[in-house]
Amino acid sequence: MNLFRILAIFLAMSTGSTFAQVTTPLQSYPKITGYVGILHPIATFSSAGTDLNFNGHYVVGMPTGINIWKSAKIGFSAEFVPIVRVENGISKMSNFMFHPGILMALGKGWIFASRAAFETSGRYGLTPVLNKTLIKGKSSSMFAALPMPVRFGNERPATFSIGFQFGIAF
Numbered sequence: 001m002n003l004f005r006i007l008a009i010f011l012a013m014s015t016g017s018t019f020a021q022v023t024t025p026l027q028s029y030p031k032i033t034g035y036v037g038i039l040h041p042i043a044t045f046s047s048a049g050t051d052l053n054f055n056g057h058y059v060v061g062m063p064t065g066i067n068i069w070k071s072a073k074i075g076f077s078a079e080f081v082p083i084v085r086v087e088n089g090i091s092k093m094s095n096f097m098f099h100p101g102i103l104m105a106l107g108k109g110w111i112f113a114s115r116a117a118f119e120t121s122g123r124y125g126l127t128p129v130l131n132k133t134l135i136k137g138k139s140s141s142m143f144a145a146l147p148m149p150v151r152f153g154n155e156r157p158a159t160f161s162i163g164f165q166f167g168i169a170f
Helices: 002-018
Strands: 031-046 049-052 058-061 064-069 074-087 090-107 110-119 124-136 141-147 150-152 159-169
Touching (some): 031 074, 031 141, 064 090, 090 124
Antiparallel strands (some): 031 049, 031 058, 058 074, 064 074, 074 090, 110 124, 150 159
């Protein structure tokens, strides 16, 4: 009987190792990520003309946000952006924006964000953003983005802008 038990244990151990599967941990959702970046508006177009950043003034923003991914393909994002304007040697926070939106993963590190925009300046609108992960690390990644805001309100003409953003996600 001892020989039978030893043979059964040996068979169980060899069968288990023969048919063992190597598994990779699956990403569990929802997944929460955060990011911080630097935003440089490049140009703003309206019926009043074209306003170029670096032309008599400098505007910079610091987008900070939280992404909640429902799956590998879709998520929600809440972004907060203080905006600083430097002109005639004077700098001040000129605006603050709440920027909620939907994230859609397009594959190969590309993400499309469709954001609503609510600004303390009284302006509101939409901001489509095309985002690309440039360097992916174990716990963080570097990205670049192309925001294209459209704004209305506050008794000013409608505007369309284009900017450049880069940052780190973690």
